[in-house]
Amino acid sequence: xxxxxxxxxxxxxFFLLWSTQSLSTLxxxxxxxxxxxxxxxxxxxxxxxxxxxxxxxxxxxxxSIFAGACSDRWHKKTIMLASDTFAxxxxxxxxxxxxxxxLEIWHxxxxxxxxxxxxxxxxxxxxxxxxxxxxxxxxxxxxxxxxFSNSLNTVLTPVAATAILMFTNMxxxxxxxxxxxAAAFCTLLFGIKIPQIHANDEQREGILQASKAGLQYxxxxxxxxxxxxxxxxxxxxxxxxxxxxxxxLLSLHAGGGNAYGLVNTVSGIAMLxxxxxxxxxxxxxxxxxxxxxxxxxxxxxxxxxLAFGKNLPIWCTGAVLGWISIPVMNANMDALFRSYIPLxxxxxxxxxxxxxxxxxxxxxxxxxxxxxxxxxxxxxAQQTFGSILTTLFGxxxxxxxxxxxxxxxxxxxxxxxxxRHDANIWELENKTKPL
Numbered sequence: 503x504x505x506x507x508x509x510x511x512x513x514x515x516f517f518l519l520w521s522t523q524s525l526s527t528l529x530x531x532x533x534x535x536x537x538x539x540x541x542x543x544x545x546x547x548x549x550x551x552x553x554x555x556x557x558x559x560x561x562x563x564x565x566s567i568f569a570g571a572c573s574d575r576w577h578k579k580t581i582m583l584a585s586d587t588f589a590x591x592x593x594x595x596x597x598x599x600x601x602x603x604x605l606e607i608w609h610x611x612x613x614x615x616x617x618x619x620x621x622x623x624x625x626x627x628x629x630x631x632x633x634x635x636x637x638x639x640x641x642x643x644x645x646x647x648x649x650f651s652n653s654l655n656t657v658l659t660p661v662a663a664t665a666i667l668m669f670t671n672m673x674x675x676x677x678x679x680x681x682x683x684a685a686a687f688c689t690l691l692f693g694i695k696i697p698q699i700h701a702n703d704e705q706r707e708g709i710l711q712a713s714k715a716g717l718q719y720x721x722x723x724x725x726x727x728x729x730x731x732x733x734x735x736x737x738x739x740x741x742x743x744x745x746x747x748x749x750x751l752l753s754l755h756a757g758g759g760n761a762y763g764l765v766n767t768v769s770g771i772a773m774l775x776x777x778x779x780x781x782x783x784x785x786x787x788x789x790x791x792x793x794x795x796x797x798x799x800x801x802x803x804x805x806x807x808l809a810f811g812k813n814l815p816i817w818c819t820g821a822v823l824g825w826i827s828i829p830v831m832n833a834n835m836d837a838l839f840r841s842y843i844p845l846x847x848x849x850x851x852x853x854x855x856x857x858x859x860x861x862x863x864x865x866x867x868x869x870x871x872x873x874x875x876x877x878x879x880x881x882x883a884q885q886t887f888g889s890i891l892t893t894l895f896g897x898x899x900x901x902x903x904x905x906x907x908x909x910x911x912x913x914x915x916x917x918x919x920x921x922r923h924d925a926n927i928w929e930l931e932n933k934t935k936p937l
Contacts, residue, residue, distance in 0.1 A: 509640075515694050516635045516644060522686040523628070524651035526586070529682030531655055532663040533593060536675045539667065541607055557611045558618040559864050565622045566856040567716060573626040573849030579696040582631065583687065585624035589617050590683045597676045625856065626849040633840050633848060634697045641840050645833035646781030653773035653829060660763070715847055716854030724926040726842065726851075729793070729835070732921040733859045736797060739914045741866025742873070743805065746903045746910070749874050753900030756813050768818045769825045776829035789834040790930055794922045796827035796834075801914030809895065809908035838930060870906070878902030 510517070534554075541554060573581060592613045599605040636644050666675050720727040751757040751765060786792050800823075807820025843851050879902030885892050895904040921927065 512637055513635075513640060513644070515696075516632065518689055519631070519635065519694050520644075520647060520651065522689040524655065526682045526686035527651075528655045528658060528662075529679035530589070530593075531659040532666070532675050533596075533679040535659050535663040536667060536672045537596070537610060539663075540605075540672060541610065544607065554610060554614050555867075556864055557614040558621075559860070561615055561619040562622050562625075563857055563861045563864075565619060566626070566853040567850075569622040569626060569853055571715070571850050571853070572623060573630060573853065574847060576627075577696075577698055578627045578631040578634065579690065579694070581623050581627035583690060585620040585627070586683060586687055586690075588620045589624075590680060590687075592617050593676060593679055593683070597673060597680075600673060600676070622853075622856075626852040629852050630845070630848045631696050633845055635694075638841060641837040642783075642785055642833055643781050645836040645840075646777055646779075646829065648836075649829040649832050650774065650777030650781060653770055653777050657767060657770035657774065660766075716850035716852075719843070719847060719851050720854055720858075723842075725928075725930040726839070727858075728921065728924050728926045729838075729930070730855050730859050732797075732917075732924075732927070733835070734862045735917045735921070736801070736914070737859060738862035738866045738869075739801070739910055739917065741863045742870030743907065743910055745867050745870030746874055746906050747808070750808060750900050750903035750907065751817070753898075753903065754896075757900070761814050761817070764814065765817050765821050769821045772822045772824075772826040773829050776826045777833075780830045780833040783830075785837075786834065788931060789838045790928055792834045793831050793838075794918065794927075796831040798915065798918040798922070799827050800824045800831075801911065801918050805907045805911030805914060809904045809911065812896075842930065874903050874906055878906045881905070 538554065596605065596610070596613060599609055632644060632648075663675055666678070720730070747765070748762055751762040754761075804820040804824025807816055807823070811817050811820060839852075839855075840848075879899065882891060882895065882897070882901040882905060885897075887897060891905060892901070895901045895908070
């Protein structure tokens, strides 16, 4: 009991920030889910809906480096309050346009781009704020808790948003989003004090010059850079998987909308279990080994279960194996970064990381969709019954996606094995924090 009391005392400010921000994130995620449903019902186009995500990601990837410099120079609490307020204003504008029956898809593109721009500033400020509020010995537990809340939101968002839409309307979803924002805003404004890092000579540099600091740090510390490139390569494979999954499950006879929803739900539950495990588990002797092993487990299982599986139990088993270790990887990666990267430049380094690590995601979505529609589905349609490919991956629509997932599994395993032998990454096992 004394241990838990001390834990609560040490992390009191973090608990307040984490709980209210997680609630606000759930509200925002429900709004985004509802808007995706609205846009697809309005236009009936998957591309139109996908562009909503592209508009959010584009400013995030392009502007992250500059936002990181601002994050290190400005007060973290001010950045978070301003970014959240602007995002809430955009949500309120959606409510006004919807209520007046004037909402158009191009409105959402603009508002999503603005929200993405604000998130570019908010994300590194929030990451550094956690480092300022949490003693280093709790980094892994805190990372596990943040992963837990993200996983829980992944599970709850479609369920809660669908239920609200079924019994009320989209305006109700948006009002709930605004209420959760108000709770998080007031808690941060009045209940949490985030320490300020005193400015040094680097932080007095111009924005453009300071923006280069994150990239220069990564160039100098190749272990961190190679680890980020490892994640960028994994994100490319994972985003192609995300493009292939609905093409597979919604097309097969044993699949359909319910199967697609259940596989995603099982993935979220698996991540919840992994989050609880990493929160309670002690610090490992080798974080690098944990990162490499968990990613290898994920890449070497789910894609193959989906490619060769013919029924829902096999697909769900693959989902569990593919996602249960991801929170463990994320928590150890986050703890390693927080322990290794000096606080005064964490914002700039995190921002550079966001640009390098996440630019492959929209690329993977486009590449995955193109490969399935233009290459693999036509290829499988040309195969004769009883050929090697039809025997392995079946016939008809969805067989091309199965073949593509098989190749993604091979690509993922090769990626893990290549980076596992990267000497620069293993040098991070040195416990000495660089200056």
